Structures are given as C-alpha cells and as structure tokens.
Amino acid sequence: MPTPESAGHPGALRRVAIDPISRVEGHGKITILLDEANRVHQVRLHIVEFRGFEAFIEGRPYWEVPVTVQRLCGICPVSHQLAAVKAMDQIAGYGPLTPTAEKLRRLMHYGQIVQSHAVHFFHLASPDILLGFDSDQTRRNLVGVVGEYPDIARQGVFLRKFGQEIIQHVAGKRVHGTGAIPGGMNKALTVQERDTMRSQIKQMKTWSRAAIAMIKRLHAANPAFYAHFGEFPSNMMSMVAPDGTLDLYHGALRAVDANGAILFDQFDYQHYQQALKEEIKPWSYMKFPHIRALGPEQGWYKVGPLARMQTASHLSTPQAEQARQDFLALGKGRPVHGTLLYHWARLIELLHALEIIHGLLQDPDITGTRLMAEAGPRRYEAVGVIEAPRGTLFHHYRVNEDDLVSYCNLIVSTTNNNDAMNEAIRVVASQYLDGQVITEGLLNHLECAIRAFDPCLSCATHALGKMPLHVELRDAQDQLVNQRVRA
C-alpha cells in the first residue's frame, strides 16, 4: 500500500523527525508518523525556513538584480545571475546577444554545472553509493571515500576547482562577479585565460569518463537496488533547443509523461504561468508547482539531470550522447525513474558540460571583444529561464517606470522537484521503513533519496555552529520520547 502524504488520524501516531537533513544544502526536515507497530502512516519533507527571495529583490533597480541575486545562494550564484540577466536583457530592451557574449555566458554556465555536479557526486553522494547505505555513519562521508578511493576524492576537488576557475575567468572574480550584465558581458576573456583552461580540459574529461565507468560498474553489481530504490513514475520537464537537443542555457520548455510521451513541447517560457501553476500547502514554506492542464494530483514532475536525460531527444556532444544511450538502455525502451539514477545522469551531464566547454575554448569567438548587443525599446515584464545544475530555474520580473522591480517570482529548481522529493521519501519509507525498527541506517535511506535530487533547500547561511542533525522521536501526544543529535 503506498504511503500517503497525509495520515487519516495523525494524533494517534508516533512522530519521527529528521531535522535538519545532513549533507543537504539548507534546512529541511523529514517527519514520519508511525503507529505502535512501526507502520508508516505519513511522510513529509518540510522546508522549515521562510526564504523571502522575492521580498529581497523587489524594490531594487533592475540593473542591480543580476548581481544581487547571487546572494540568494552560495552554491549556485551563477545560475541565479544568468536567469536574472536573461530577463533583464529583455527589460533593458536589448536584442540578440553578440556571439562572444552568448558564448561567454555559456562558458560560465557550463563551468557552474561542472563545479556543482563534481562536488555533489564526488563528495556528497559518493559516500553512500560507494560505501553502502548501512555503512557506519562516520565512514559514510568524505573520509570514507577518501580512504578507500583516494584518487576519486582528489579528482573531485580538482574538477570543482576547474569549474570555479572558469567562473572566475569569465566573471572576473571568485565571488560577487559581474560578468553578465543586461545586454551582454562586461569583460572579455584573454587568450592567456583561455589557454589556462584549455590546458586542463582533457584531464577533466578523462576523469569524468572514469566516473561514468565507475557508476556503471556499481550499478552492474546490484542492478535491482540501483534501478528501484525510491522508484516512482512521474512527468518530467526541461528546456530543449528547437530540434529537441538538450540546451542548458537557452531554449523552450518540453514536458513528457512517465512513459515518455510529450505533454507539451517548444513552449515559450515567457508564458510559463499558462503551463504551470504553483500550489501552497500549509505544512511547508516551499510551493508545489504542477502542470496546470493535469492538475496538482497528476501534474507534478521531476526536473534536473534524470529528467533532462529523458526529455531531450539527444545531447549535442558525442561522448556524452553515447553515455546517455548506454544509460537509457537500462529502461529497455521505457523511461527510467529510480531515484538513485539521478547520480548516473548527473555524471553524464558532467561529461557533456566538459565537452561543451572544450568546444567553446576552441571557438575564436570566445576571445572576441564585441560584448554588448544593440539596445532597442524597453520592456516592463520578462522571464529568464536556465537549466541550473539541479533543474529548471525561473526568474520572472516586472519593472516600473522608475526602473525598480515591482514584482518578482522565482521558481527555483528544488521547488520544481518538491512533489518529486516528497514522493521519493514516501516510496523509500514504504520500501525500507514500514514495520521495521527505526535505525540510523534506515533513516539514512530517506536522506539518500533526498540527496539524489541535490536539493538547495534554503540557500541559507553557513555560520560556524550550524547544521547539526537532530532526530526526534515523539509519541502520539507529540511529547519527546527520544532524540539523537549529530554534532
């Protein structure tokens, strides 16, 4: 029997809370309601911090926004900058970007994909994947991986550094860069900077191919587990180019159903509110978007690497496309929906991003100096969308006559995956927790399901002293019975 989102009689049940989730960006909490026999009655992923992104942005001058939004998230500032600047290109009235400006933005974006995917796989997810979910907690982390797979950990650090260096070269600074501005870019790439990146790209591609080979070996060792852990059918959505090729920087929206049939295609994201609707639920600060035509029960979807591998018709780079074909063969002609397959898909995207970067670094336009588009008439409303590392990211702005932002709506990637993450933990709870004694290893199964989506739950501060893991067991009267804290 599937585990429901809402229990019929929650007051008579026992509550287990995981608060916050370790090795997940930000602050989230999983609550599980159990009866006396440890049967699971309700599972929810809560977002426990109000983020207030829109209030932070409204009232600011539009030209300031691409810089300001970087402060929403310390993990993916480039994604926010590029989504915002794509909207502000239109607000400011600029026409098509110059070839150099668009290629520099793509270089920066794919650099962000590399650094984000590298840190997620090599240092966030690989401890679980490589060492097993039930391994001792203290081994299920960096030291565990480094100790048993030292080369992988080192490669992860250098891949992450390579991605960061690309961002630094293009944006001009390591953090708080102003590379992308409405209408183009404000800094050209020098030949020396290009050559520095060129000198490393082949090594990075070699490492990423090795990572794909490793995850294929792991999958082959226990195919049923990797294919079916947290498996649930769902719709999927991403941005694609006009010919259906995956394009992480620009394109139109395509959604497919759980069987791969197209729900909509080449949908202009300027009108995303006609296709998508955001629902509010009283128990979470994060909204629940869904495909408007299908309604909230049937219309929710996955975004991010696993979705993108299956919404796109193909990848534009040969090695990653071959890796994608190998991956899709798992489904024997049908889409694959196992939650852990996000990791494999993420590594294919890592290779794809590195191949794209390699191509951009060979392109003479990349060191061009014509950086700004021609200005045209101003607009007062625009939407910018980008495929961020974690999935589709929407930035929607209205700007008044005084050039100040009067309306802002962001749908971040993790919000797009909100229903999917909740479904993943409900499935895992049914698969592994129902009727069992709750142990740390079993609880970690839930965290692994969440981590596969690589969520950015609050983009919060990371001051010293934050981020303990607090697990509470409460009785039917909501009284604390027991608790565990990971310091």
Next chain:
Amino acid sequence: MSQPRAPVLVLAIGNPSRGDDAIGPALAEWLRTCLSRQQPRNAVEVVEDFQLQLEHALDLSGRAKVLFIDAGDHTEPGVSLYPVGPAEQPGLSSHALEPAAVLQVCQQIGETLPAEAYVLCVRGEAFELGAPLTASAQERMQQACHVLQQLLFDRKEMAWQITANGSSDPAGPCPVPLPDSRGGQNSAGCNGGIGDWPRK
C-alpha cells in the same frame, strides 16, 4: 612563472546579504584596506567566499599560517580565536564545510597542511536574507579588528598563542574604521562597503 604564495592566508566566509553572516566579508574588506597600506603587501592573502568548500583545501596547501574568519551561530559569546587541526571525524555537510573538515580534505588528498591554522569566530545573532548586521555584531567586529591587528600587523608571534588562549582583551575603537555597514563610501576610502541592504 607563478608568483610564490603568501605565507599567511586569511579565509573569510559569509554572505554579505544575510545579516550577521556578513561579518566575514566585512572583516575581509577591512583587512584588504589595511593590507594595502602595509609593506610587504604579499605577506598576507585574503580570500573571501560565501562558504567553505572543497577547493579551499587547495588554498591552504603549504601556508605557514591560515586564519579562518567566520560568523558563529550559538557559539561562544563575543570573539573567540582558537587553533584548529584536521578533523578526526568528518563534517556532516560537504556543501559547506567546517574549517577542520577543509583541513582534513587538504591532508587526505595529499596536499601539504599549513603549519598552523586558527579560527576567528565572531558570534552573530541574526542571519535572515536581507537583514542588516546587528548592533552587537558590529561591536564584536571592532573587537575582532583589534585581534587581527595584533595577529597580522603588529606581527608579534606570541599574539597567536596568547590571543588563542583567551588572554587578550582588546578594547576601544578600531584603528582603521570598519566598512560602512549601509553600503556607501566608507571612511576607510573603499567603494561599496559591505552591505547591500534592502531599502525599508
């Protein structure tokens, strides 16, 4: 040929737009201003970032001293300076590492650990997006500036140990003004200041 690394690295961490999380970036800006007036100028390198990350392990490699500056949440009152070494137990998060975890990564991937590493933790009170620095955080930053003065500019080697052991009790206004927390031209002559605060 690449430039030799500065023997001392200061890694200042925080998001300038999240209340007292701005303590690290503000102190980094203050330090850069002070260092621009010092000779030699390449003795101390200041790196600022939103949060500690894996690649910072490579920044640490081979330094004589590393000083992490970060805001603290529910940490010791005021300003605390303490030595830090590689963690025995790894951190829980690799999206945002603790200083000890970054040192551990540095060690485990075969890089040369810094000879000494310290944390300067300035307790903060509020960390919401768009919030300004609290008054108490600004007071503590004055105190932190005095600690940094002793450590980095007076160059008294014993200060690291003395201050780290809690014997130092600096007081009074900072010799170089702190950046303007409202984001304008500050009295130290820097553009931009530390803040980008919302208009209320």
